[in-house]
Amino acid sequence: MQNPFETEEIRAFRHSLAQFLAQEVWPYVDEWDEEGHFPWSIHEKAGSLGVFGLGIDEAYGGLGFDNAFMRAALWQEFGRGCSGGVTASLASRNIMTGPIQDLASEEIKQTALVEIVSGQKGGALAITEPSGGSDVANMATRAERDGDHYILNGSKTFITGGMHASYFVVGARTGGDGLDGISLFFLRDDIAGFSRESVGRKMGWWASDTATLHFDHCRVHASQMLGQEGQGFLAIMNNFNFERLGMAAQMLGMAELCFEQSVTYAQERKTFGRPLVQHQSIRHKLADMSSKIEAMQAYVYQVCWLVEEGHKTAAEIAKLKLFCSKELEFIANEAMQIFGGAAYLRGNPVERVYREVKVMSIGGGSQEIMRDLAVRQMGL
Ligand SMILES: Cc1cc2nc3c(=O)[nH]c(=O)nc-3n(C[C@H](O)[C@H](O)[C@H](O)COP(=O)(O)OP(=O)(O)OC[C@H]3O[C@@H](n4cnc5c(N)ncnc54)[C@H](O)[C@@H]3O)c2cc1C
Structure with a gap:
């Protein structure tokens, strides 16, 4: 069916993605699925094609605009020409860059966001916890204020891209019960007290790296809070x-x-x-x-x-x-x-x-x- 809203620009984007997937991804997806991972060069190539750039300012390597039809064209092509595992590991960035673009400090954007959008480094969104993922307002991971820092304690699980990500957007409770008590933080994987392990063998998405993350007294600077305290939900x-x-x-x-x-x-x-x-x-x-x-x-x-x-x-x-x-x-x-x-x-x-x-x-x-x-x- 012809999409009446698909511009020349979207068609060109779709075409370049389809070519990339057909030539550099599709022939290998089964092999990568069986191996449980895929080469990092695919992240970088996807980055160079703008896969992580929608909604991200050009100053940080993004496309400088957003468009829902273009997002749809992008993920439709991945659905048709890729495995879900490869798609998920790449897309783990796209589900965490929005809060960084909108809410992070300039320093984080100029360093981490640039690396995430280019595909050089991985990023992951960490919301789900071992105690449950549906009831987001009830999350248990806590971040207690301590001077200029927050001390983060808790665990997240089923985190796509989590084994190889260098950067995380993490939800944690800074206040009382319920959705008003939740804030969002930006974290680097080299922070003291952070550890991770693979969730193990999955029903599908074999080529994706899926992690359980542990935060044991991680000292996060207050400038790494994304947006206002209590506005994370x-x-x-x-x-x-x-x-x-x-x-x-x-x-x-x-x-x-x-x-x-x-x-x-x-x-x-x-x-x-x-x-x-x-x-x-x-x-x-x-x-x-x-x-x-x-x-x-x-x-x-x-x-x-x-x-x-x-x-x-x-x-x-x-x-x-x-x-x-x-x-x-x-x-x-x-x-x-x-x-x-x-x-x-x-x-x-x-x-x-x-x-x-x-x-x-x-x-x-x-x-x-x-x-x-x-x-x-x-x-x-
Ligand atoms: C492969 C994979 C990758 C994932 N990647 C990420 C990621 O990158 N980041 C991240 O944060 N999370 C990720 N998730 C977690 C995912 O978002 C959660 O699995 C999902 O939100 C459901 O949470 P749960 O598994 O804890 O199920 P639960 O919340 O424990 O729910 C169990 C079942 O009960 C149902 N249920 C729960 N509450 C109700 C209710 N009130 N009424 C009716 N039914 C209800 C649910 O629909 C579900 O079917 C991933 C999950 C998988 C499997």
Whole structure:
């Protein structure tokens, strides 16, 4: 479907990403998934293409502007032409640079932000804790004021990019119970008292490094607080919007990949004397998948348009992420059926998408929490 809002500039950006993914990423994603990591040069190449630059000032190496359609094009291409693990490890930057750009000191921006945006150094967002991720307002990691510093104690888990990140944006409780007691901090990985360990083997996103972080009396200078004390929850929620919109567009790309692979296979594979594509039940699957992809696409565009028009979009983005995750579950399942046993083998792109669907309905806010958020925003 032609996007009426896609400018020449967005098309060129999309094209350069697609080329990069096709030539330098796609041929190796299975190998990297099996190895559990991928070369750092991919981070730097992505940085040079502007993958981390949207919404970041040119002074810090960013593109100097933001655009929801461009964000969507970016993550859609990654969904279609990459593995979820590689995408997640790269994108861990994009979910933590917003608060740095908007709220960090000039010193942090001129040093760390520049390195993160160029792809030289990794960054990660640390919100989820071992005691839970959905109830952000109840986080337990504490930061106690001590003169010019805060003393940080606690743990974070499931932190994407966390094993290799040099910089972190961390949520911690500086005040009393509830959302007013939360603040955001910028941390470097060489701070005394910081340690990390891998979460271990995951269902999907194998190429991504996912960490549990420990803060044991970490002394963080007060200038590393991002924004006002007690305003961290709001910053976290604003930041979630970009993450969820990106995930929705990524799911659209993953769905398109499933469809394209299914069509090709259905044309090649013969059963009962004719290609699969000539069997009615397979044709119906393709029709269902195609109509759902067009609905996802139209919905992504509509929400991007609302963002660009300056509307409040937390509820719309929550519903969009929910919708796309439900539709992708269906589409990946149908693609598996069309392939039959062939998609049960590792190395088949449909198999990879199928094992990576689940995290899309949990990470960045689960389906249940997206529903809650959407209905709360309706005033109910
Ligand atoms: C691979 C991966 C990467 C991740 N990367 C990051 C990252 O980079 N940074 C980060 O901070 N976090 C990250 N997360 C964490 C993710 O955001 C959380 O897993 C998610 O928010 C859910 O939190 P939880 O797993 O603690 O589940 P819980 O909060 O314990 O919830 C468990 C289940 O109960 C449901 N539930 C909870 N409360 C309610 C309710 N009130 N009503 C109905 N149902 C409810 C949830 O939807 C979920 O299904 C990642 C997770 C994964 C799996």
